[in-house]
Amino acid sequence: MREIVIVGHGIAGLTAKDTLRRQGFDGHITIIGNDLHPPYSRPALSKAALSPTMDLSDTTLPPSSSLATQISETVVGLNTDSQFVTVASGDQYFYDGLVIANGTHARRFTDHEEEYTLRTRDDAQKLRARLQEQPAIIVVGGGPLGMEIASGATSLGCDVTLVHQGLPMCAQVGPVIAGFLAQKAVENGVKIVDALASSVTRSSAEQFTVELDNGREIYAPVVASAIGDSPNIQWLQDSDLLTDGKLVTDSRGRVTDNIVAAGDIACFNGIRTPIWTSAIEQAKTAAGGLLLGNEAPELSFQSYFWTDQFGVNVKVSGPIPHNGTPHIIEGSLESGSALLHWSESNSAASINYRIPVPRLHKLAKSLAPTA
Ligand SMILES: Cc1cc2nc3c(=O)[nH]c(=O)nc-3n(C[C@H](O)[C@H](O)[C@H](O)COP(=O)(O)OP(=O)(O)OC[C@H]3O[C@@H](n4cnc5c(N)ncnc54)[C@H](O)[C@@H]3O)c2cc1C
Known part of the structure; x- marks a missing residue:
């Protein structure tokens, strides 16, 4: 070769x-x-x-x-x-x-320029410039990208509505951390709408209509789609x-x-x-x-994921901890800083915690200390 x-x-x-x-x-x-x-x-x-x-x-x-x-x-x-x-x-x-x-x-609903997606540096440039004008914005999708856009938009002074079916971030970090993040989002002024957006259309020169699967419609001049x-x-x-x-x-x-x-x-x-x-x-x-x-060796690595949103840094090592109550090893959710371990999945996570990634990986693989 x-x-x-x-x-x-x-x-x-x-x-x-x-x-x-x-x-x-x-x-x-x-x-x-x-x-x-x-x-x-x-x-x-x-x-x-x-x-x-x-x-x-x-x-x-x-x-x-x-x-x-x-x-x-x-x-x-x-x-x-x-x-x-x-x-x-x-x-x-x-x-x-x-x-x-x-x-x-990025997937999107329309070709309209006021529907933003975020995949490239040019996308970031355009979205940031628009958010600095502080429009009301509907963010469709409550995965990491949607929540991070919502976080950036609130910090720039926008009125933010986030549409997501179920608890945002639950699929990525499990219910305990997702609940914590949703609370931070709400405290920062995000309105979370628990529904699926069935369509997004530019219904007039000024705004989009986001049709929800519960029959409701919501409106905003700007939409950011974070739908995969x-x-x-x-x-x-x-x-x-x-x-x-x-x-x-x-x-x-x-x-x-x-x-x-x-x-x-x-x-x-x-x-x-x-x-x-x-x-x-x-x-x-x-x-x-x-x-x-x-x-050649086959793929073998400890999965790792992180996100920053609403002033919270989350790192997760190991499979997504969907089930089971985590054992809090250090800190507490109330204090906003914690180290967690799920013995069921051998996963570990940190919230606003200065822990080097290799130590988090090691922790994930170790046996959970008994509560
Ligand atoms: C906004 C954003 C935030 C993210 N945050 C996180 C995070 O916090 N944690 C995390 O783990 N992951 C995150 N991700 C995911 C992570 O960035 C991706 O998994 C990673 O970048 C994938 O890398 P890649 O090289 O496979 O693809 P890409 O980074 O998409 O690179 C593909 C390259 O191919 C080029 N290309 C495409 N088509 C063609 C073509 N036909 N001909 C020539 N060139 C082409 C593109 O221009 C691009 O440069 C994020 C992604 C986005 C978009």
């Missing part, structure tokens, strides 16, 4: 490139990406970047020294027989090995790589013997896990899978 092409220059693509070099690959690497900004941290976009004082260029990732040819283009097609990808300008890039790491795009993402698989539609519309890999990231995938786009070993640390670990594994095949 002398020529490797990487599609996507987000964290998964960059990690794959660095790992290939670290593992001794001395052939040529071409990395193709269509975001004109230098690579940046996406998690920072919904956190610090919605604050009025942060310079968006502070989200730029440190430069990598591993050698590769960078191409700013959109990949539009793949020919697996002749082993090349085609970019929008018509150029073709031949490969012996291909890494697919071109992420996802869809893999960027358009350019793979004519290839034979998709299974039921999904890019599925084995446990080493392989789609075929010479094509691997990693990050948000991939159903890695059958499961899509669109979080930052997964993208990194999957990319390391996939780079090994491409170079070493069955000799």
